[in-house]
Amino acid sequence: MAEITFDGVTKIFGDNIPAVDQLSLHVAEGEFMVLVGPSGCGKTTALRMLAGLEDITAGSLSIGGTVVNNVLPKDRDVAMVFQNYALYPHMTVAQNMGFALKIRGQSKGEVARKVGEAAAILRLTEYLDRRPKALSGGQRQRVAMGRAIVRSPQAFLMDEPLSNLDAQLRVEMRLEIARIQRLLGVATVYVTHDQIEAMTMGDRVAVMRGGRLQQCDTPQDLYDHPKNDFVAGFMGSPPMNLLRVGLETTDAGVALALGSQRLAIPASYATSHHLPRVDGPGVVFGVRPEDVEVRDGSSADSLTTRVERREALGAEILVHLSLVDVGGDNAIVVNDSGAVVARPTKLVAKMGPRSGVSVGDHLDVRLNPDHFHFFDADSGLSLRRGV
Amino acid sequence: MTTVLTPPTESGSHKEPPPLKPPPRRIGRWVLFGAMIVVAVIMLYPFFVMGVTSLKSESQFLSGGGFSWLSWSSLTSVIPVGQEVLSSTIVCSSSIFIILCVGLPAGFAFSKLRFRLSTVVFLVIVSAMMVPLQAILMPEFVNVTKLGLTGGYTGAILVYAALGTPFSVFLFTTYFRGVPDELIEAGIVDGLGYFGALWRLVLPIAVPAIATVTVLQFIQIWDDLLVGLLFIQNTSDRPITVGLAVLAAGRTTSIPELMAGSIISALPAMLVYLGFQRYLVKGLTMGIDR
Numbered sequence: 176m177a178e179i180t181f182d183g184v185t186k187i188f189g190d191n192i193p194a195v196d197q198l199s200l201h202v203a204e205g206e207f208m209v210l211v212g213p214s215g216c217g218k219t220t221a222l223r224m225l226a227g228l229e230d231i232t233a234g235s236l237s238i239g240g241t242v243v244n245n246v247l248p249k250d251r252d253v254a255m256v257f258q259n260y261a262l263y264p265h266m267t268v269a270q271n272m273g274f275a276l277k278i279r280g281q282s283k284g285e286v287a288r289k290v291g292e293a294a295a296i297l298r299l300t301e302y303l304d305r306r307p308k309a310l311s312g313g314q315r316q317r318v319a320m321g322r323a324i325v326r327s328p329q330a331f332l333m334d335e336p337l338s339n340l341d342a343q344l345r346v347e348m349r350l351e352i353a354r355i356q357r358l359l360g361v362a363t364v365y366v367t368h369d370q371i372e373a374m375t376m377g378d379r380v381a382v383m384r385g386g387r388l389q390q391c392d393t394p395q396d397l398y399d400h401p402k403n404d405f406v407a408g409f410m411g412s413p414p415m416n417l418l419r420v421g422l423e424t425t426d427a428g429v430a431l432a433l434g435s436q437r438l439a440i441p442a443s444y445a446t447s448h449h450l451p452r453v454d455g456p457g458v459v460f461g462v463r464p465e466d467v468e469v470r471d472g473s474s475a476d477s478l479t480t481r482v483e484r485r486e487a488l489g490a491e492i493l494v495h496l497s498l499v500d501v502g503g504d505n506a507i508v509v510n511d512s513g514a515v516v517a518r519p520t521k522l523v524a525k526m527g528p529r530s531g532v533s534v535g536d537h538l539d540v541r542l543n544p545d546h547f548h549f550f551d552a553d554s555g556l557s558l559r560r561g562v
Numbered sequence: 563m564t565t566v567l568t569p570p571t572e573s574g575s576h577k578e579p580p581p582l583k584p585p586p587r588r589i590g591r592w593v594l595f596g597a598m599i600v601v602a603v604i605m606l607y608p609f610f611v612m613g614v615t616s617l618k619s620e621s622q623f624l625s626g627g628g629f630s631w632l633s634w635s636s637l638t639s640v641i642p643v644g645q646e647v648l649s650s651t652i653v654c655s656s657s658i659f660i661i662l663c664v665g666l667p668a669g670f671a672f673s674k675l676r677f678r679l680s681t682v683v684f685l686v687i688v689s690a691m692m693v694p695l696q697a698i699l700m701p702e703f704v705n706v707t708k709l710g711l712t713g714g715y716t717g718a719i720l721v722y723a724a725l726g727t728p729f730s731v732f733l734f735t736t737y738f739r740g741v742p743d744e745l746i747e748a749g750i751v752d753g754l755g756y757f758g759a760l761w762r763l764v765l766p767i768a769v770p771a772i773a774t775v776t777v778l779q780f781i782q783i784w785d786d787l788l789v790g791l792l793f794i795q796n797t798s799d800r801p802i803t804v805g806l807a808v809l810a811a812g813r814t815t816s817i818p819e820l821m822a823g824s825i826i827s828a829l830p831a832m833l834v835y836l837g838f839q840r841y842l843v844k845g846l847t848m849g850i851d852r
């Protein structure tokens with residue numbers, strides 16, 4: 176058991192574009208850290224550097240307080256679960272799980288005991304004599320986990336271990352992995368591109384983009400206070416509505432200009448946020464789909480919208496809304512070749528399963544004023560003070 | 563293991579309406595079966611003749627009637643069969659051992675390690691497969707003679723190993739390219755060094771490739787005459803193929819004895835093939851893929 180520290184870790188492959196750029200991240204002892212981000216953002220590369228499978232171009236990486244930049248993988252004492260499990264095809268489940276112990280010269284009896292314990296935790300006892308070929312996807316996944324946990328390593332590294340499983344099994348294994356990790360209390364770095372896995376499993380979640388760390392926080396903090404528009408748009412399903420809007424002064428104070436409609440910004444935001452000046456470049460305004468509520472009749476704090484599409488998901492309905500009478504900048508703009516380059520301002524709302532909206536309806540919606548988000552129009556950084 | 567699956571294509575030759583489809587397929591099977599029997603007969607007939615002929619004495623062979631064990635019992639007095647089979651075995655197994663010892667690690671390196679000029683080196687080695695034996699035989703003979711290695715088996719073993727290694731490097735490289743990198747990496751994270759990975763993971767996984775190289779090289783080397791003839795100069799070290807050639811070249815060659823010798827010489831290659839065939843077909847999909 177140990178803590179893990181990335182300090183300005185950079186990885187540059189041949190092409191001079193950093194795959195991981197100045198990554199600084201601390202994983203505490205026993206912590207479950209999730210690395211999440213879109214494809215190609217460097218998650219796997221970061222994990223492989225930690226495992227020692229990839230050289231570190233710059234920066235320092237330490238496990239348990241020891242810098243491991245030049246330590247061979249076999250001496251790092253970390254266990255890795257690969258996306259395709261990489262089970263040894265010529266060994267039985269028991270041999271697969273016991274292999275690392277055998278290499279380390281532990282006695283037969285001890286190996287068998289540890290494998291037995293791990294198999295019990297993973298409910299694999301009856302499969303110990305099978306070859307990987309004769310196992311289902313979920314069972315192979317558990318063997319891959321087993322191979323990691325028998326070792327009681329300094330850290331677990333997992334690279335999208337659930338991405339090859341079907342949806343139901345994934346939910347099951349998500350809980351299972353989280354349970355086992357809590358049970359063993361080993362520092363874990365878990366890579367995924369699935370933000371639901373990130374939200375549900377991680378003690379903390381590190382969001383990456385283009386090799387750079389965007390934000391590292393608890394799932395709830397990440398959700399409530401994204402540091403930039405990328406994190407805001409990445410975490411949450413459906414993602415946060417992000418609208419690029421101008422600010423205007425009205426009788427009631429500062430308001431958002433959404434086409435011809437105006438939405439008042441509560442005065443408190445002027446103190447909690449660095450809002451840009453009125454009539455300036457504008458801001459990126461964010462509101463989560465669950466904070467878009469239907470109202471009866473229009474009022475000063477509501478927007479008039481039209482239902483464009485509804486997606487019934489069973490427990491909830493996603494309603495795609497477009498602002499009515501947006502005019503100006505927000506209307507559909509078609510370029511020379513006929514492609515749409517701008518759409519009328521759209522919002523997605525999450526509604527209860529029995530809300531009887533249908534396509535074409537006009538709805539007045541209120542955006543929950545307690546949960547507005549503002550981001551800089553250029554840098555995308557949150558305008559909240561003190562972040 | 564990556565297997566390239568060709569998508570099932572509509573067979574263009576089937577022009578009949580649907581109800582007629584089953585009969586043509588069945589007929590097709592019978593035609594195929596018949597063709598295979600014909601091929602089998604053509605292939606097996608020489609063995610049959612060899613077998614029957616070897617069971618006659620010289621006079622029975624000439625007159626056509628009767629059977630006897632005479633040519634089998636006299637064979638050992640004509641040529642030292644036992645010694646020659648032993649020579650062949652030593653030469654064959656030593657060469658194959660070298661071929662495997664070089665080919666397997668080389669294939670591993672070419673497919674899994676990144677190093678400068680690896681592609682170029684690989685291509686140079688593999689292109690050596692294109693060079694026919696006859697083209698390099700004389701220069702090779704001069705070299706080996708100058709090194710004084712034509713006495714025992716050493717010269718022949720080295721020449722066979724040199725001839726077989728490019729193919730084996732090629733085969734192992736292709737085979738290991740199909741083994742996911744993660745498998746080796748899993749071993750490395752589990753605590754193996756590169757040599758440990760080679761010995762404890764790669765070797766067991768490579769069994770089908772090892773079997774393939776062994777069988778193909780065994781057949782080739784065991785059946786080869788030219789190299790044995792040239793590079794093994796001691797008559798007492800002759801391999802079986804050379805022994806038979808000498809027998810055949812004699813002034814009073816007994817055909818039944820020659821046939822008996824031929825059977826003895828052909829048998830090991832067949833046995834090796836039959837023994838390893840299981841691994842050739844099997845194994846290539848050992849459940850590495852999912």
Ligand SMILES: Nc1ncnc2c1ncn2[C@@H]1O[C@H](COP(=O)(O)OP(=O)(O)OP(=O)(O)O)[C@@H](O)[C@H]1O
Nearest residue numbers: 188189194212213214215216217218219220221368
């Ligand atoms: N061996 C390599 N050589 C060159 N470039 C590489 C190599 N491995 C990864 N990269 C590049 O580094 C970047 C990050 O790759 P990485 O595999 O870490 O992404 P990822 O976040 O794991 O993506 P995914 O979610 O698709 O697995 C990519 O742009 C990729 O093209």
Ligand SMILES: [Mg+2]
Nearest residue numbers: 218219220334
């Ligand atoms: Mg990846």
